[in-house]
Amino acid sequence: MTDPTVLPQDLLPSSRKLAKLTAIALLVAAVLLVTVVLPAEYGVDPTGLGTRLGLTALSTGTASTGNAETPATRVAESSLEPSAGSPLTAVWKSPTPYRNDVQTVTLAPNQGIEVKARMKAGERFMFSWKAEGGAVSVDMHGEKLQAAQDEFTSYWKGRDQTEAHGQFQAPFDGTHGWYWRNRGQTPVTITVQTSGFYEKLYRL
Template sequence: MSITANQPLPSTSRLLRATFIATAVAAVLLITTVLPAEYGVDPTGIGRTLGLTKLAETPVDSDPVAIATVTSINSDANQALAEKAKAAFGENNGQTLDAAATSLTTGPIRTDTLTVTLAPGKGAEVKAHLKQGAGAVYRWKATGEVAVDMHGERPDVKGAWTSYSVEAAQSEAEGTFIAPFDGTHGWYWQNRGTAPVDVSVEVIGFQADLYRP
């Protein structure tokens, strides 16, 4: 490929025109995408239509005030744990602390089981009362696939709940659970098939009960 040395330079008017176009494009991008995505400012409404304004929303987990509060609580708890450890066993350079890993609960450990039968197109709910911080190990199994919403509800609050796990088609699940607030916590299963389905659930932990509303 050869290079021609005598190519004419662009005129001043062409340079100004190109600069104007580039500036205009940058301004449009700033108004329609950058401002909605970064700062939630959406003067044209395009950012909301494209879902960009959601990017500017600060999640609770990244809220500096929330982080500072949790850090302060954890720090105080770890300090108290450090003093107990030092008094009981002396200082140990290899020891680290995480007081938040346990949540002491009073009351007996229970084992509860319950089975519900879901007719085609029907659903059922099973709940347990748990105090904030109380834990349980759970396992449920169905004779067919069901839609499931594992969730919790606060006392005296109607028509609102907090979902922990949602699946459109599942036949079994097991795991551990720590109640994030006082209230009822459990599952709603729905049979979307054409034959009846039995769902059996077992909970071992500090729940006060296991019941069908």
């Protein structure tokens, strides 16, 4: 009686055929390794086919996934410093109390006057000033503490100005403010309002 689990000898592949099939399988595996596995897993693309197929992107984590974030994207974002205006920098705190001030000065023809705020670096205020009776020349500037005479930094200069509004942040410890000069023939009255964080506002 013939054992049904044993194939007849003439149905079994020969050793030569087995060797040929093994060689073909190894060749296919080698081709897949070079063209698919190496580009996708390690970014190695000796044939250039992986790049054309977009497989090398998989090794760097930059493959497109629609709207979903990749881990590489999340890591990159978490390592960034907070940008200006982001929720992480929305609150600015000052050890200096908030205050409001108003100064009114009258300039005779060809007269100049300064109004300054004493501030620490980083402190800031909102300002608004208006000239009545004529236009003036203005130099908004600041001096460092214990600066030499005539040593200052100009932030903004203008001629024939009648008003200005904005925000200022002190770049260094010192005094910061305005110098106005009346170059007209009639008196000019300037009213300046400030609100923010600084030690005091005063006229020189």
